[in-house]
Amino acid sequence: MASAAIFSSLRRRRSPSLEAFLAPVDLTGVALIETLAAVASELQTTFSDKKLPFQRRNSRSLIRKVEVFIILLEFLRDSRSILPTSAVLCFKELYLLMYRSKLLLDYCFHSSKLSLLLQNHSISGNFHDLNQEIYTLLDVLPLDELNLSDDVGEQIELMQKQARRSKLLIDKHDEALRLNFFSFLDEFENDRIPDPVELQSFYVEKLGFQSPKDFVAEIEFLEEQINHDGDLEPTVSVLYGFVALTRYTRFLLFGFEDEEVELESRKTKKKPKKGLVTQEIAETFFTVPKDFCCPISLELMRDPVIISTGQTYDRASISRWMDEGHTTCPKTGQVLLHNRIVSNRALRNLINQWCIAHEIFYDPSDNADSHSESLAPASASKASIRANKATTSILIQQLEQGTEFVKTIAAREIRLLAKTCRQNRADIAEAGAIPHLKALLSSPNPVAQENSVTALLNLSIYEKNKAVIMEGGCLRSIVEVLRFGHTTEARENAAATLFSLSAIHEFKKRIAEEDGAIEALSRLLREGTPRGRKDAVTALFNLSTHVDNYQKMVDFGAITALVYTLGVEGIGEEAAGALALIARQPVGAEAVGNEEMAVNGLIGLMQCGSPRAKENAVVALLELCRTGGTNAAHRVLRAPALANSLQKLLFTGTKRARRKAASLARVFQRCEHSSSLSSGQGSRDAGFGGEVSVSMSISVPVV
Secondary structure, eight states: OHHHHHHHHHHHHHOOOGGGGSOOTTOOHHHHHHHHHHHHHHHHHHHSSOOOSSOHHHHHHHHHHHHHHHHHHHHHHHHTOOOOHHHHHHHHHHHHHHHHHHHHHHHHHHSOHHHHHHTHHHHHHHHHHHHHHHHHHHHHSOGGGTTOOHHHHHHHHHHHHHHHHOOOOOOHHHHHHHHHHHHHHHHHHTTOOOOHHHHHIIIIIISOOOSHHHHHHHHHHHHHHHHHOTTSSSOHHHHHHHHHHHHHHHHHHHOSOOHHHHHHHHHHHHSOOTTOHHHHHHHHHHSSOGGGBOTTTOSBOSSEEEOTTSOEEEHHHHHHHHHTTOOBOTTTOOBOSOOOOEEOHHHHHHHHHHHHHTTOOOOOOTTSOGGGOOSSOTTSOHHHHHHHHHHHHHHHHHHHHSOHHHHHHHHHHHHHHTTTOHHHHHHHHHTTHHHHHHHHTTOSOHHHHHHHHHHHHHHHTSHHHHHHHHHTTHHHHHHHHHHHOSSHHHHHHHHHHHHHHTTSHHHHHHHHHSTTHHHHHHHHHHHSOHHHHHHHHHHHHHHHTSGGGHHHHHHTTHHHHHHHTTTSTTTHHHHHHHHHHHTTSHHHHHHHHHOTTHHHHHHHHHHHSOHHHHHHHHHHHHHHHHHSHHHHHHHHHTOTTHHHHHHHHHHHSOHHHHHHHHHHHHHHHHHHHHHHHHHHHTOOOTTTOSOOOOOOOOOOOOO
């Protein structure tokens, strides 16, 4: 398993051609020998003069065997001998063996030093496996039929004897270094800080790390291994400890005022990388399966529970719904038989598995089962938590006392630390980072501002930090970044932060009341990038779930912006959902009804949107008719495409969509009937004002 994982890992990094893994089936005789000789010579030339950081004895032994094969192949090439069939088969196997040797040596040369140390046993095992294959190959190779010269034959026989006697070789020096490294993790595991002098001796003197750039390269390599090579040894939980220790040592030994750190900062700024916070947040908030999101909050459910109607919600959201006096199911509208809720453990396990598969850290609720109550995810070891906590102390000290440049670097590192796990978010806030990050929000330095607002975004994912951010006076500064931020990413991440904070019901009103917040979100929804629009629409949706916010959303252009984006892919669904909520109140329904494109936009979503978008659209139209009065009802009724869209939705929509479509169809039928009476009796329908000229024939199924 380890061998396959190493070769798989290297193939991803080096991307050799397919021919590297296939025997040359079309080659025989001299052509096969010449090809093999070229491959072996290239391997020997590439690695004989290179000094590998570790596995030196194993690699030198393998290269010496390759050199003996070169002597054999050159003799056969020069002699032009006819090879027996059994020899041809052996040499084709040798072709594969040479390439496997090249892959292993490549891995040892291009991997990080720590990675080689940590896999010392498994890599040594790979060298031993190759040695055993060489012995097997030589054992079946018909040497007597090759007519070898005495000197060549003697060298082959000697290599065969050595291969037969060889045992697994684990370099004592490499193993001592590996154990030395694990001893530092044991120190953190036992709540002790390793001796800085010993850390310097290990990293600088023994491993040869001379600059922060060396540490960054090690961290990036280990993080890639965590993300893609989960079947390698050691386990992912231990790898997190290695990353945390290396990050801590970097700042302990080299601090911040270093030219290489500044260079790395610029590189990170110019070249986004997989797993950066903005991408992580976007993935977490917007591409998770809909069944994993709470229908109320739209967030990934931390503690999914089932209510009496059989629907699943996040515990916090449905509990708040019931506490507010509601007696119906938010999704189906059915009357609740009782208020008891039952944990949906099966769904929580599926969510957890999906998060692991997509490299998203699952943040389970404090109300979940006891095995999920730990602040740290299963992939974070105690050593990594302690090391990250020590790193956090260094970073916050620099946030408080450092130069402007050092504060920028510290904010960036806190931003990256806060993305990894819930425990880090809790520790960073507890250590007092939030007030210092708030101060950087008003920095004239674009990088400092972007790092600080994104760090706050990541910290806000942890539920308890939301109150710390709000009570710490950060809201005003976050809104200022949303309105006037130096970079697009800073403004987008400010919007995402408001979305995260608005998950707490009592904060929704405070956010909406903050001067310029709704107006800036509306502008971002109309004019932002695709990712910025998603941040804005989800934030506005959350704010629209608070009844006291409707007037402000009308006054500051949110309704217009939501209508404007109904036809935008990936956004229209949430926009229609927000309009459906707003249209429940007269002031909101009137504003939606006054928007020229609202009805056509919602009908268009009913025709071409996702199942949930169609559901939200028909709900919005129904609420508009019920609450918006005569003019709104007439505008909906006169839409020429409505009848066909409604008929189709009645038979193809979701269960809730069919039920809402049936209700809307009945409204139209009553409206049509009232119109007929009005034209026959000279009176007007009291409910819709009469003069309804559109005839609709809709078959309403039983749902």
